[in-house]
Amino acid sequence: MMPRQRGERIGDRLLLTMLVAALFFSLAPLLVLAVFSVNDFPYYSLPLKGFTLDWYDQLFKDEQIASGLTNSLEIGILVAVVASVLGTAFGIGGAMVTRRWGKVVFAAGLLPLVTPALVLAIGSQILFVESGIPLSKLTVVIAQATAFTPFVVLMVTARLGNFQWSLLHAARDLGAGPFRAFQVAMLPVIRPGIISGFLLAFLMSFNDFILGFFTGRGFFTLPSLIYSMQRVGISPMLLAYATVIAVLTLILALTARRVLVSIAQRRGGNVA
Amino acid sequence: MPEAELEFRDVSIRFGKTIAAENLRLEVSKGEFIAVLGPSGSGKSTLLRMLGGQMVPDSGDIRIGGESIVGCAPNQIDCATVFQDFALFPHMNVRQNVEFGLKMRGWSREDRQARAMEVLGLVDMDAFAERPIVALSGGEKQRVATARALAIRPRVLLMDEPLSALDRLIRLRVQREISNLLHELDVTTIYVTHDQREALTMADRVAVLHRGRLEQIAPPLDLISRPATSFVADFLGGSGNLFTGKVAGQADEDGMVPVETGLGRILARKGVGATANGQQVSVLVRPEDFSLEPVAGDYRVDDVAFTGEVAEISVGGPAGNFTVKQLGISRLSTGDQVGLGVPDGAAVLITEGEQ
Numbered sequence: 001m002m003p004r005q006r007g008e009r010i011g012d013r014l015l016l017t018m019l020v021a022a023l024f025f026s027l028a029p030l031l032v033l034a035v036f037s038v039n040d041f042p043y044y045s046l047p048l049k050g051f052t053l054d055w056y057d058q059l060f061k062d063e064q065i066a067s068g069l070t071n072s073l074e075i076g077i078l079v080a081v082v083a084s085v086l087g088t089a090f091g092i093g094g095a096m097v098t099r100r101w102g103k104v105v106f107a108a109g110l111l112p113l114v115t116p117a118l119v120l121a122i123g124s125q126i127l128f129v130e131s132g133i134p135l136s137k138l139t140v141v142i143a144q145a146t147a148f149t150p151f152v153v154l155m156v157t158a159r160l161g162n163f164q165w166s167l168l169h170a171a172r173d174l175g176a177g178p179f180r181a182f183q184v185a186m187l188p189v190i191r192p193g194i195i196s197g198f199l200l201a202f203l204m205s206f207n208d209f210i211l212g213f214f215t216g217r218g219f220f221t222l223p224s225l226i227y228s229m230q231r232v233g234i235s236p237m238l239l240a241y242a243t244v245i246a247v248l249t250l251i252l253a254l255t256a257r258r259v260l261v262s263i264a265q266r267r268g269g270n271v272a
Numbered sequence: 273m274p275e276a277e278l279e280f281r282d283v284s285i286r287f288g289k290t291i292a293a294e295n296l297r298l299e300v301s302k303g304e305f306i307a308v309l310g311p312s313g314s315g316k317s318t319l320l321r322m323l324g325g326q327m328v329p330d331s332g333d334i335r336i337g338g339e340s341i342v343g344c345a346p347n348q349i350d351c352a353t354v355f356q357d358f359a360l361f362p363h364m365n366v367r368q369n370v371e372f373g374l375k376m377r378g379w380s381r382e383d384r385q386a387r388a389m390e391v392l393g394l395v396d397m398d399a400f401a402e403r404p405i406v407a408l409s410g411g412e413k414q415r416v417a418t419a420r421a422l423a424i425r426p427r428v429l430l431m432d433e434p435l436s437a438l439d440r441l442i443r444l445r446v447q448r449e450i451s452n453l454l455h456e457l458d459v460t461t462i463y464v465t466h467d468q469r470e471a472l473t474m475a476d477r478v479a480v481l482h483r484g485r486l487e488q489i490a491p492p493l494d495l496i497s498r499p500a501t502s503f504v505a506d507f508l509g510g511s512g513n514l515f516t517g518k519v520a521g522q523a524d525e526d527g528m529v530p531v532e533t534g535l536g537r538i539l540a541r542k543g544v545g546a547t548a549n550g551q552q553v554s555v556l557v558r559p560e561d562f563s564l565e566p567v568a569g570d571y572r573v574d575d576v577a578f579t580g581e582v583a584e585i586s587v588g589g590p591a592g593n594f595t596v597k598q599l600g601i602s603r604l605s606t607g608d609q610v611g612l613g614v615p616d617g618a619a620v621l622i623t624e625g626e627q
C-alpha cells in the first residue's frame with residue numbers, strides 16, 4: 001500500500017467534517033420533530049416533560065387522518081402505475097430517437113422536471129376548469145402523473161444509455177415476436193429504472209401538497225389535511241405524523257436500494 | 273439444376289442518397305461458405321439485415337430454398353445471425369442463451385437442454401454451460417454466440433464481422449475453427465468481413481462489395497489471379513501495381529495476351545472479360561510477381577521495409593512507382609538502381625465495365 005500523503009489526510013478530514021455537518025443540518029429538523037412527538041406536553045418548550053406515545057395513539061385513531069391516508073395511497077398508487085407505464089414507453093422512445101429535432105421534442109417533454117410545481121398546479125387547474133372537467137381525485141391523478149412521468153423517463157433512459165440494441169434483433173432473429181423480444185432483451189435491463197421510477201413517483205405523489213391542493217376538490221389527501229389542521233395550531237399529533245412519514249420514507253428508500261442491488265446482482269449487471 | 277439455397281434477384285435498397293445495395297444478384301448453393309468483403313459502408317451489413325428480415329429491399333427478391341422472404345418478420349425467416357457484438361443476453365447464463373431459440377420453437381425442457389449441450393460441445397464450451405455471460409472472455413462469447421445460432425439448425429447462418437472484437441492471435445485460431453466446423457456441418461453461411469485475409473482463407477467464394485454493388489464473386493484464388501475490376505484488384509492486391517496498357521495482338525491458346533505497357537511489351541493472362549486488339553486495359557501485377565534484377569537499371573529503390581517474412585521494396589522509374597515483395601532478407605538498399613521486369617503470365621488484364 002502506498003504511504004498516504006499529508007495533504008490527502010487533511011482533505012479526508014475536511015470531507016468528513018462537511019459530511020457530518022450536512023447530515024446534521026438535514027436531519028436536525030427531523031430529530032426535533034421526533035423528540036417533541038414523544039414529549040408529554042402539548043406545547044413546544046424545553047425542558048422536556050416526559051415520555052409518551054399518546055400523540056401516536058391519537059394519530060392512528062384519528063378518522064380524518066385514516067381517510068386522508070386512504071386517499072393518498074389510492075392516488076399515489078394510481079399515479080405511480082400511470083407514470084411508470086407512460087415513462088417507460090417515452091423513455092424507450094426517447095432512447096431510440098437519433099434525429100436532432102426528435103431530441104428537441106423529447107427534451108421538451110421533460111420540461112415538467114424544471115417547471116415550478118406551483119406553475120404546473122395552476123396551469124393544470126386552469127386547463128381542467130376551462131375544459132369543463134370537474135376537479136376530483138381523477139384530476140389530481142392526471143396532474144400528478146403528468147408532473148411525475150418525466151422522472152420515470154429519466155430513470156429508464158439512464159438505463160438505456162449504453163443499451164445493446166442488437167439484443168432486440170438477436171431475440172427476433174431467434175424466433176421471438178416483438179413483445180417477447182422486449183421482455184427478454186430490454187425489460188431486464190430497464191427493470192431497476194422502472195422500479196425506482198415507480199417508487200419515486202409514488203413518494204412524490206404521497207408527499208405532494210401543491211398539485212393536490214389546486215386540482216382536487218371535495219376530499220383531503222394527507223398533506224392537504226395536515227395543512228388544514230396546522231392552521232389551528234400544530235398539535236404534537238402532526239409531529240408524530242411527520243416522524244412516521246420520515247421513517248417510512250427512509251425505509252422505503254433503503255429497501256428500494258437493496259431490491260435494486262439484488263436484482264442487479266442476480267442479473268449480473270450493475271446498479272449505476 | 274437444383275434450386276439455389278439462397279438467391280438475391282436484383283435486390284436494391286437505398287437510404288436517402290446512399291445506395292446500400294444496387295441490383296445485387298447472387299446465388300448460393302447448400303453448404304457453401306460465402307465471405308462478403310468490402311470497405312466500410314459498402315453495404316455488407318445491409319445485405320445481412322435484409323436476409324435476416326430487419327430491413328426490406330426497395331426492389332428485387334430474396335429467396336431461401338426457393339421461397340421469397342421479402343416482407344417476412346425476422347422471427348419467420350429461417351436464418352440465424354451471429355452479431356458483431358455477439359448480442360448475448362446478459363441476464364441469462366450460457367446454456368439459457370443457447371436454449372433461447374429452441375424455447376421460441378416450443379421445444380421441451382429436456383430436448384432443449386440436450387441440444388444446447390450438443391452444440392456447446394461442438395464449439396468446446398460445454399464445460400461453461402452454467403457460466404454467466406459477464407464471466408466469459410471475448411473468444412468464449414464468440415463461441416457461445418455461434419452455438420446459439422447453430423442450435424436452431426438455421427437454413428442459412430449469417431455472421432457479421434464475428435471476429436472483429438477479438439485480438440489478432442485469437443482471431444487467426446478461431447477463423448480456422450469456425451470454417452472447419454461450418455464446413456463439417458454443411459451449413460450455408462454468409463460471412464461478412466472487411467479483413468481480406470479472413471475472407472480468402474475461410475470462404476469457398478468471396479463476394480466483393482463496393483458502394484452497394486457486387487464487383488465480383490469468385491473463389492479466393494480466382495479473385496486474386498483474375499480480379500474482374502480495378503476496384504477488386506486494388507482492394508485485394510495492395511497498392512501501386514495497377515497500370516495501363518494497350519492490347520497488342522490476339523490471345524494465344526493458353527490465354528496469354530501481348531500488351532504494350534510502360535514496362536515494355538509483356539505477356540499477360542486474359543482477365544474475366546473479353547479483350548480486343550488495340551483496346552486500352554488495366555494491368556495488375558501482384559507485388560510478389562515482379563522480377564527485380566540487381567543490375568543498374570532504370571528504377572531506383574526508394575525504400576526497403578522488412579516485415580517479418582518478406583521484404584517490401586518501393587521502386588520508382590519511368591513507368592511510375594511500384595511495390596515489390598521478395599521472400600526473405602533483401603540485399604538491396606535505398607538508392608540502388610535496379611531493373612524491373614514482368615515475367616510472362618505474371619500480369620493479369622482487367623477489363624472493366626462488363627455487366
Ligand SMILES: Nc1ncnc2c1ncn2[C@@H]1O[C@H](COP(=O)(O)OP(=O)(O)OP(=O)(O)O)[C@@H](O)[C@H]1O
Binds near residue numbers: 292310318
Ligand atoms: N438504417 C439506415 N439508415 C440510413 N443509412 C443507413 C442505414 N443502414 C445503413 N445505412 C448506410 O448504408 C451504407 C451501407 O451500410 P452498411 O452498414 O451495410 O455498411 P457495411 O459495409 O456493413 O460497413 P461497415 O464495414 O462499416 O460495417 C452506409 O453508407 C450506411 O451509412
Ligand SMILES: [Mg+2]
Binds near residue numbers: 316317318
Ligand atoms: Mg457492417
